[in-house]
Amino acid sequence: MRHQRAPIDHQTDTRYGSATQAFPRFSRQACYADIAALSRVLDSEAYFTERFERQKNDRGMLLIAWLDGMPVGDVYLWLDPAEEEDIRKHLPGVALLTHLEVLPEFRNRGIGTKLVEAVEQYLVEKGREQVALAVREDNVKAADLYRRLGYQDWGHGMLICIAKVPGPDGCPIDEPELCHIMVKQLHSMSPSSDNTFSNLAS
Numbered sequence: 001m002r003h004q005r006a007p008i009d010h011q012t013d014t015r016y017g018s019a020t021q022a023f024p025r026f027s028r029q030a031c032y033a034d035i036a037a038l039s040r041v042l043d044s045e046a047y048f049t050e051r052f053e054r055q056k057n058d059r060g061m062l063l064i065a066w067l068d069g070m071p072v073g074d075v076y077l078w079l080d081p082a083e084e085e086d087i088r089k090h091l092p093g094v095a096l097l098t099h100l101e102v103l104p105e106f107r108n109r110g111i112g113t114k115l116v117e118a119v120e121q122y123l124v125e126k127g128r129e130q131v132a133l134a135v136r137e138d139n140v141k142a143a144d145l146y147r148r149l150g151y152q153d154w155g156h157g158m159l160i161c162i163a164k165v166p167g168p169d170g171c172p173i174d175e176p177e178l179c180h181i182m183v184k185q186l187h188s189m190s191p192s193s194d195n196t197f198s199n200l201a202s
């Protein structure tokens, strides 16, 4: 499918009494040009290229937040069986929200929340009932955000998870990290007509 850059969507956000604020659009139909743009501002090209290949094979979804034609954040939804045996055992078949990241200068304006909500909306529309994620035990701020969004500890203790981090040559290497596993029940969420994933992501 031909890639179409999502139009920039300006909405007024009143949650924090702020003035008019530009909000991003989300793009699932990433192409290699997007990967290059994303890699320039966010992370290693090898990582995004690998995730893009998985998306092409319906093994995941790389969602990019665009603002003024520039990628400002991303999240990767892992749809394959989890790499960690304990997650496969306790949460069989549950999709994993991974690699949530927003450029530092665009943080604290709701983009991370919107990325998470877009992934959840996608899963609800696919009939999924749960979503899970791993957050490093020292990443208190991200864990607070997830809790605020309805994620709860899974109740099976912390877990060593394998994170992909850029190596010295830019290629991703595996790094073990001690993580909290958090889960959200999606069955109370219903697909809303004006907030469908396809409205959010184009």
Ligand SMILES: CC(C)(COP(=O)(O)OP(=O)(O)OC[C@H]1O[C@@H](n2cnc3c(N)ncnc32)[C@H](O)[C@@H]1OP(=O)(O)O)[C@@H](O)C(=O)NCCC(=O)NCCS
Pocket (backbone or CB within 6 Å): 013, 015, 016, 018, 099, 100, 101, 102, 103, 106, 107, 108, 109, 110, 111, 112, 113, 114, 134, 135, 136, 139, 141, 142, 144, 145, 148
């Ligand atoms: C975690 C991360 C993705 C959050 O992204 P973000 O865009 O800053 O997230 P949000 O703006 O939605 O939420 C962050 C905070 O801003 C607040 N906020 C959201 N919208 C806001 C707005 N319009 N105005 C002011 N504050 C706002 C939220 O209440 C939240 O507050 P909290 O810190 O008390 O939870 C980002 O900090 C990041 O990239 N961190 C590094 C990578 C990382 O740790 N990823 C998580 C891996 S598990």
